[in-house]
Amino acid sequence: MMNGLAHGVIAPVFTVFHDDGALDDKGQCHLLDALMETKSITAYFLRSGLGQMYTFSYEDVVQITKNACAHLAGKAPVYIGAAGIWNRNWDRRPDPEVYTRQAVAFSKLAEDEGASAVVHTMPEAILPREGQTPGDVSLEYFERISNATKLPIYLYQPPGTEQRFRVTPDLVRRLADVPRVKGLKLSTTDAEYFFNVTWAIQDKEFVSISGAETVFYPALCCGAKAVIGQGSCVSPRILKTLQERFDRGDYAGSMEAQRSSNLLIEKATNGVEFFKRYLNEKGYPMSSYTRPVTDNPYWKSAAPLTDDQYNEYKPILEAELAKYAN
Secondary structure, eight states: TTBBBOEEEEEEEEBBBBTOBHHHHHHHHHHHHHHHSSSSOOOOEEEEEETTTGGGOOOHHHHHHHHHHHHTTTTTTEEEOOOOOOOOOOOOOOOOOHHHHHHHHHHHHHHHTTOOOOEEEOOTTSOOOOTTHHHHHHHHHHHHHHOOOOOOOOEEEOOTTTTGGSSSSHHHHHTTTTTTTTEEEOOOHHHHHHHHHHHHHTTTSSSEEOOOOGGGGHHHTOOOOOOTTTTTHHHHHHHHHHHHHHHOHHHHHHHHHHHHHHHHHHHSSSSSHHHHHHHTTTTOOOOOOOOOOOOOOOOOOOOOOOOHHHHHHHHHHHHHHTTTTT
């Protein structure tokens, strides 16, 4: 955190489940311990996209919030994904008032449990009322969240967000003026779009976060201060090195780290399952189970990782990690 704002490598923490799909509190703590051992992560984001946030029930959000906040208390900042319950089926949106009340309740819970911030997706779950624009929906939603908590609020525009709900330079300036709204995770590889959004808020106390690690170097050039991506869990030291080199003017070295990060993404197959299996080998027991995506024609579950895929990727990961061991 810098001046209370997000900075550096933020881990979108993978969720650990029992083999029956229930949350595994003990296994989740093992995963958090493994991440802390890297000494490369500045904050831990629970109920993230890579953590399968769209499969969560109300009770799941309460459980993971209490477990993570208790385990990391006094050790590291915790960010809680606090949007309402929805599986992102655009044909079956939730009741907007219920969804917003849940988001308020989760934000209050995160504050009560000692979280450092809450993260809310752009509210594409809520259709505009007559006479409203999607931008009006976003402003109304985030003003209501702001009135409900004293925590910093980070906006999250996931991949595949409907065009009408995506931030524009004008909208992000208006959102940045909402009390406690402190930043945006923008999941895009479009450098022009990222730059235009970041330029629009350069005079505000507001952080742009790269939600696509494959373009973290260009995002830093545009003014990003943090990154959230798969590598923020699997290879956070590489991304930390990338930013450190950039900050001291070693641009060639920063680009080298970017290439290592990109290579790991290019070669990865089901990085979430791989990492859970890899941590088991390293002495952090947990199931590699991932919940299937159900009742949603727009999203598909990742194919299970084969032993051959695991054994092929492991030496690639370890070779790249070794380059940044010191």
